[in-house]
Amino acid sequence: MILREIADLVSGHVDSLHESVEIHGPASLVEAGAGDIAFFGNAKYLPALRATQASAVLVPHGFTEEIKPARIWVENPAEAFAKILARFAPEPIVHPPGIHPSAIVAPSAQVDPTVHVGPGAIIEAGVKIGARTVVGAQCYIGHHATLGDDDFLHPRVTVRERCKIGHRVQLHSGAVIGADGFGYELKDGRHVKIPQTGIVQIDDDVEIGANTTIDRARFGRTWIQQGTKIDNLVQIAHNVRVGANTIICSQVGISGSTRIGSYVTLAGQAGIVGHIEIGDQAIVAAQCGLSRNLKSGEIVCGSPAREIQTWKEQAAQVNRLGKLYDRVKKLEEAAKAAPDLPI
Amino acid sequence: MILREIADLVSGHVDSLHESVEIHGPASLVEAGAGDIAFFGNAKYLPALRATQASAVLVPHGFTEEIKPARIWVENPAEAFAKILARFAPEPIVHPPGIHPSAIVAPSAQVDPTVHVGPGAIIEAGVKIGARTVVGAQCYIGHHATLGDDDFLHPRVTVRERCKIGHRVQLHSGAVIGADGFGYELKDGRHVKIPQTGIVQIDDDVEIGANTTIDRARFGRTWIQQGTKIDNLVQIAHNVRVGANTIICSQVGISGSTRIGSYVTLAGQAGIVGHIEIGDQAIVAAQCGLSRNLKSGEIVCGSPAREIQTWKEQAAQVNRLGKLYDRVKKLEEAAKAAPDLPI
């Protein structure tokens, strides 16, 4: 593809001098080499722009600096770049309708004829699967579980018995939906297991990352509501409820029965105790340890969690402790030197 | 089921007026709707009780408040509720003895005829499996590993070669028992792998959560003793020894060769360094970072870990730092204003 064609694709402008430069694909400023096109959308990447080996770079209108690569001026370099990525994207893997001969589907399972069931997948008795859903290779769908329409289960997902998955849900490899909640009662010195007879319910448009675990409820349901996105290696305990359109980053842990609102952000490695409530649009910072309710919109940092402004002030105060010790020492010396101070 | 029958089931009392109320199942106060029965066992849930949509609620003897749902008076609402949960629990999945035709069992494996081997499971040469054990779908049991009686391996568990699992052990989906310990020696600038030739030994009545990893020993064994319960996504490194009846919550990490006592509690996301000892009944709080030995019964919080009382005092002192700065400033101003102080 030549730059002329790329400029047309992104409604951009290229100097006629560079129109016929050959482009083989998109790359970042840092990784790009000859034949690559990159984009520059943020002033902080100016050093990377000046050092890039790309043959061409998307720049915003009004950008005037002379650089080594050819420039394509566009309205929004990031959006234009996304178009180029899509144009050069590898052909997606096709998952045609049908059940692979090595898959094991119980006779009582109701699998829509448009569903793809990959090699080695196991679908137990009483399962229902909606239209156009892809059940990847080696997935396990437990007894009486239900999948919706247009779900995409990557290879090797586990959905335990009776769990309910909505429509357009994506589950990544290694995710375990519906393992037993972690609950015991101490009786005569032994931890006796409390039966975990509930389910996990995952609503429409949810995405769940690789090797994430969401435990089934003690009774009732552990519930992930519509549009929520969950990253890899996250732990969600029994009876947790996560509201709609919430973002849960990698390695977050949420203990039992906690209720989380909508549009909440839980950053990486945050830990949330059980039986609390987090209001809508609250933000819990990375590695935060939260053990109290949060109001809507609250932002907390640190372990234990403090309101962000308090947390910043305390961090600054701790940073200045050395000076505080010095000041107190000076006062003590002054006091000792004073004739009439009883110190 | 009508309330009369439920009252009989839990040895409770219901007003004759409500005896014929129809109940479809148990639910929590918050999630309950018409036809559900919930329980009220703790005064802090009074607001939830007053707002519940349940048709009936289990309350303790002596509870007199008038509420919308019908009341059943019982000795212990939580225990009574557990009975109702058991009564309404879905029928458990049955795992009859026998080997699924798609499972691959090595001829030299000794599998008790009462064992259930699920679809797609693989049992390698020299494995021994005791009576009534369930090997779930797609499990992998490595060469010469042994499973005891009445174990339950949920779908997709990995047990690597030569590991030893006791009786009545439950392993959840995605758990990896016996991957290589993480050990290298730096030689001429390269990390050379130290052979990990030991095993993992898991004693009777242990439960291990989904996607938890327990590494095999460098030599000898990594050892989880009787009755210990381990949650999801926990990491236990090579040669660790965990005593009996200990509780390890989700996302805890334990480094190599650490020895942990009995009835210890490691709360969520705690991190424990290698080569230390933790005494019986010690408690390590959530997100704690522990790098020293703990005596029996010690309770530690924070990262780095401090004894709980010290940790609380320091947290309070840090919270009041703003005021301390103010006080020092006031003293300085006073000193400056004083005629004869050398400050």
Add this chain to the structure above:
Amino acid sequence: MILREIADLVSGHVDSLHESVEIHGPASLVEAGAGDIAFFGNAKYLPALRATQASAVLVPHGFTEEIKPARIWVENPAEAFAKILARFAPEPIVHPPGIHPSAIVAPSAQVDPTVHVGPGAIIEAGVKIGARTVVGAQCYIGHHATLGDDDFLHPRVTVRERCKIGHRVQLHSGAVIGADGFGYELKDGRHVKIPQTGIVQIDDDVEIGANTTIDRARFGRTWIQQGTKIDNLVQIAHNVRVGANTIICSQVGISGSTRIGSYVTLAGQAGIVGHIEIGDQAIVAAQCGLSRNLKSGEIVCGSPAREIQTWKEQAAQVNRLGKLYDRVKKLEEAAKAAPDLPI
């Protein structure tokens, strides 16, 4: 094996009195019993040495204390012990060339005839696998992925489409290589998925732990360079680049596009934000929360991360806060008691 033979094996010296002591295998000082040989290489294990039940112990030349077990004097007890471990190691599992009849290999896959493909493994269209590589039971190798020579994939590894694995790479059970990066754009209140069309590239001699997840790049590659070793349950996000011979311990999380140098150490449960750079040989302590660039050789601790010396000083200052409060109080009392101080 008798002690005479063991002494010969490790070029050590044993008193003739003990030459014929029968040894059944190696064990640690703590775990050893009759018939075991242990080693003593570090003075801090002297109490364990004195208490050991081993029949023999490797000790350094010059060690004179009389102990219950027989002594073998050697140059380097740890190295000598490694030789004994190797001598007593169980026979390794053999993975002969060939494709298990239950494996499913796409006709277009190019699998070297020396490759071992285990039972239940699935190899999709367009995959290439080099010489002598072992693809363990139930592994999934996605479309057009490539594996090198002498790789070892333990049972149940997932490699998603188009990812590239070098030579002599070891991947442990449950690892997921190439799941989608976690990226969304908020449009009209919905999180719209950003396509993740790149790959994961893993260079030669890398080892990756059980249930670790390495996400594919948004475009281009997530890149793990030669000789780097990664432990269990680690999360590496899209477009991260990890340099050569770096050590990443269990449960570390690295956010998107961060670039890590060579010979870096990331200790357990450390969390690294996205879009930063970590210089060669830097060390990030356990549970550290890092959100800024690190220079080569920098060592940081704490959350948020501070240079190690600063972190130690601040920890000491916080530990003495109680005394500081006392000192300020004393000054205030002195000031109040003074006749001419305006406090």
